[in-house]
Amino acid sequence: MQNWVNYSEASDEDLVAMAREGNTNAFEELVVRHKDKLYGRAFSMLRNEEEAIDVTQDAWIKAWKRLAQFHGDSSFSTWITRIVINLCVDKLRKQKREQTESIEKIEEESGGVERFMEVIWPNPSEGLEKTELRSVIDKALAQLSNSHRAVLIMHEFQGMQYKEIAKAMGCSIGTVMSRLFYARRKMASLMSKLNNEENHEF
Amino acid sequence: MKKTMNFKDQLKIQAWIDNELDEKESLAVKAMVESNSDAKKFAESLRKFNSLLTKNEPEYKFPISQSELWANIKKEINHPQPRVLQFYYSSLHWLESKLIPVAIAASLVIIGGAYLALKFTHNKSTVHLASEESAALNLGINVLSFYAPKQEMYVVWVDTNAY
Amino acid sequence: MKNLVCLLIYVLIFGLVVNPTNASGVDSIKVKALLVWGTDTEVPNAPNLKPLPKDLSEKLKMFKWKYYFQVCDPDYPSKELLITKDKAETITLSKKCEIQVKYIGDSTIEVKLFGEKKLVLIKKQALQEGAHLVLAGEDKNDTAWFVIIGRLK
Numbered sequence: 001m002q003n004w005v006n007y008s009e010a011s012d013e014d015l016v017a018m019a020r021e022g023n024t025n026a027f028e029e030l031v032v033r034h035k036d037k038l039y040g041r042a043f044s045m046l047r048n049e050e051e052a053i054d055v056t057q058d059a060w061i062k063a064w065k066r067l068a069q070f071h072g073d074s075s076f077s078t079w080i081t082r083i084v085i086n087l088c089v090d091k092l093r094k095q096k097r098e099q100t101e102s103i104e105k106i107e108e109e110s111g112g113v114e115r116f117m118e119v120i121w122p123n124p125s126e127g128l129e130k131t132e133l134r135s136v137i138d139k140a141l142a143q144l145s146n147s148h149r150a151v152l153i154m155h156e157f158q159g160m161q162y163k164e165i166a167k168a169m170g171c172s173i174g175t176v177m178s179r180l181f182y183a184r185r186k187m188a189s190l191m192s193k194l195n196n197e198e199n200h201e202f
Numbered sequence: 203m204k205k206t207m208n209f210k211d212q213l214k215i216q217a218w219i220d221n222e223l224d225e226k227e228s229l230a231v232k233a234m235v236e237s238n239s240d241a242k243k244f245a246e247s248l249r250k251f252n253s254l255l256t257k258n259e260p261e262y263k264f265p266i267s268q269s270e271l272w273a274n275i276k277k278e279i280n281h282p283q284p285r286v287l288q289f290y291y292s293s294l295h296w297l298e299s300k301l302i303p304v305a306i307a308a309s310l311v312i313i314g315g316a317y318l319a320l321k322f323t324h325n326k327s328t329v330h331l332a333s334e335e336s337a338a339l340n341l342g343i344n345v346l347s348f349y350a351p352k353q354e355m356y357v358v359w360v361d362t363n364a365y
Numbered sequence: 366m367k368n369l370v371c372l373l374i375y376v377l378i379f380g381l382v383v384n385p386t387n388a389s390g391v392d393s394i395k396v397k398a399l400l401v402w403g404t405d406t407e408v409p410n411a412p413n414l415k416p417l418p419k420d421l422s423e424k425l426k427m428f429k430w431k432y433y434f435q436v437c438d439p440d441y442p443s444k445e446l447l448i449t450k451d452k453a454e455t456i457t458l459s460k461k462c463e464i465q466v467k468y469i470g471d472s473t474i475e476v477k478l479f480g481e482k483k484l485v486l487i488k489k490q491a492l493q494e495g496a497h498l499v500l501a502g503e504d505k506n507d508t509a510w511f512v513i514i515g516r517l518k
Contacts, residue, residue: 004359004501004509006429014350014427021348024279028272035271040262049265056264057274064279072351130258138260155220156255162222177213184216188251343485353424353497356490360478360502 012076020067031060034077041081044153045088047142055091059084078158085154089168092146140190148183155180215245219252290316393449394468394492395517400458403430403509413437421513424497430509445517448474464500464512476500476514492516 007015007029018026038059042052063070063080070079141149147169154160154168165176211234217223218231235241264271293315344361401417402409403425414434417425425433437443441457446466448454453467453475465477472493478486478500490498494516501511 004429004503005427010350010427011352013352017351018348021346023348024276027279028276031272031275032268035264035268036262039264040260043262044260053264053266057271060275061278064275133254133258134260137255137258141260152255156252157259162217162220177217180220181213181216184248184251187255345486350427353427354493354495355424355497355499356492357499357501358486358488360486360500 013072016067016070016076019064027064030076034080037077038081038084041153041157042084042088044138044141044157045085045146045150046091047149051091055084055087058087062087081158085150085158085160086168089150092150093170095146136191136194137187139194140187143190144183144186148179148186151176151179152183152187211241212244215241216248219245219249391470391472393447394472394474395445395447396466396474397443397445397515397517398456398458398464398466399443399511399513399515400436400462401425401511401513402434402436402504403428403432403511404434405431405507407432409434413439425511428501428509433511458512462510462512464514466514472516474498474514474516478512494518 003025005018005026007025010018010026010029012030012033015026015030019030035056039052039056042055042059043049046052046055059080062083066083070076074082141152144152150169151165154165155162160168162173162176162180165180166173169176214223214227214231215235218228218235223231235245290312293312346359346361347357349356399417399421401421402414409432413436415437416422417433417435422433435443436459438459441459443458446454446456448466448468450468450470453465455463455465457463461481463479463482465479467475469475469489471491473489473491475487475489476498477484478488486500488498488500492498492514495518496516498514499511500514501509504510
């Protein structure tokens with residue numbers, strides 16, 4: 001019965017409408033379209049393949065159950081990646097990395113050693129291959145702590161506002177601002193080091 | 203010339219670049235940036251760096267096959283949630299964002315809202331039981347209805363091959 | 366708190382008494398019905414088929430067929446109909462396909478679909494201006510038929 005729709009041509013909105021009526025073929029098309037991005041977001045946050053796979057699958061199941069709550073205020077992609085992010089934040093909270101967190105917490109609250117130094121930001125270069133740049137960003141992200149990475153990803157890639165990040169992470173806006181500042185400075189510093197190690201020019 | 207900036211100023215400039223400030227604060231920071239060369243340099247570099255990150259998010263491929271992923275998902279979703287529960291969850295979402303969590307007020311809205319939604323839903327009659335739509339069940343007709351919002355089309359698919 | 370509860374009770378009563386879809390109290394609506402055939406054959410060998418207007422073709426892209434044609438029978442030309450409340454109008458789309466459209470108020474129409482004189486389907490649908498109700502099904506040789514009823518402005 002469900003083989004008369006051209007699912008690959010249907011928009012996300014139409015697929016959601018059909019999925020709400022129980023059309024699993026429509027939902028599968030949504031999975032095909034968005035699975036890589038969703039997994040990417042989860043892996044960026046968790047830096048663990050197995051956990052990222054689990055979280056991605058959980059997010060799809062949650063999305064199916066909550067389709068009635070999707071009101072079209074944002075795109076389907078944004079909505080479901082928010083589900084993934086919330087699941088990742090929950091997972092990270094349960095993980096025990098307190099020692100690293102507390103050292104970095106002191107640093108970030110004081111602005112870090114970097115705040116006394118001249119800012120060094122990598123400058124984008126036209127000659128750099130996009131894949132190489134992405135590889136450097138990926139390696140630098142892996143070296144951030146969980147909370148700094150989470151804030152950076154939520155702001156830079158997910159486009160969330162400070163208050164949304166604060167709500168997701170259960171902290172104040174001021175903490176988000178400090179963490180984001182620190183995360184950006186740390187990323188810049190890491191990217192410069194990686195750039196020098198690999199003899200790349202940004 | 204001063205090489206370092208006050209940490210508070212740096213946070214303000216960051217918030218300004220991130221469009222998080224109200225109009226008054228935004229104008230104040232803009233004035234500071236324009237009058238201080240270090241602040242200006244800091245703001246421009248931060249803006250460029252943010253743009254570099256945003257445009258170069260690392261990409262990943264989902265490591266297991268589509269068929270395996272879908273099999274895992276389908277296993278869990280094979281029993282769709284009853285409509286009553288779907289409405290219940292969407293009501294909870296609305297309550298969370300709009301109302302003070304008072305038990306009596308929440309119960310009244312849920313009960314009243316459930317009644318109103320059942321009586322006045324936008325897509326009323328979009329989904330019917332086959333017996334309401336099919337004139338002759340003994341013709342072996344099966345019907346599937348849904349609304350396609352982008353096309354503004356209410357679709358009723360008549361499947362005479364179901365049996 | 367007491368005021369909030371009173372306000373909620375008021376809203377409930379108001380909502381129960383007033384039908385929100387009866388805002389306009391329109392006594393008639395204008396509709397147009399088309400019979401469309403979906404196929405994967407680019408140039409079908411039938412003189413009574415003509416290409417669809419672009420906007421309708423775009424809407425039908427969500428279905429799996431590559432091409433859509435309006436079935437035009439000179440004996441049953443397509444036309445716009447003004448349907449007054451509680452009155453049913455019959456629209457013959459082809460020798461085998463007929464619909465009866467009744468406007469029952471609140472922007473809602475009741476459509477009866479007849480195939481070869483047999484009643485196949487009854488469908489009630491609230492239809493806003495510019496929206497379409499599509500009754501469709503598969504036909505032989507992996508093609509499909511579509512009865513498209515549009516509410517005109």
